[in-house]
Amino acid sequence: MRTSNRRLTTLLGMAAASASALVLGTAPAQAAGSVFEAYNSLTSPSAKTEFAQDGEILTALDMKKDGHGTAAQWRYNSSSPTHSYYNGNGYAVPKNWDLSFAEGTTLQIRACLQDTSNGTPYSCGGWEYAKA
Structure with a gap:
């Protein structure tokens, strides 16, 4: 038994x-999309740009309390225009932009410093690839 x-x-x-x-x-x-990152410096970054594949959100983040703002930039390739988005919200306060690309579009992103909304981006990092 x-x-x-x-x-x-x-x-x-x-x-x-x-x-x-x-x-x-x-x-x-529920496959999570990738988040692509770019920094203005590899050794001591003070600006970060992210591109989130889900929602196609571009984010600029100030990573240091140094009095500088940041700029998130994107372009399709080296011969296309550069699009720049300024974040003057201060240290550790991200600013997002909702972009729209065709599915699978490859773009390049980078992070820069920028002091005012009318200023020119400077101390930019290298271009990193991202995919929508």
């Missing part, structure tokens, strides 16, 4: 595990 109970318990346990695996395996997949 003990052997029968053990077999029944084992079979019920296997059935429950199989049902759980089936339910979990068929749950809708």
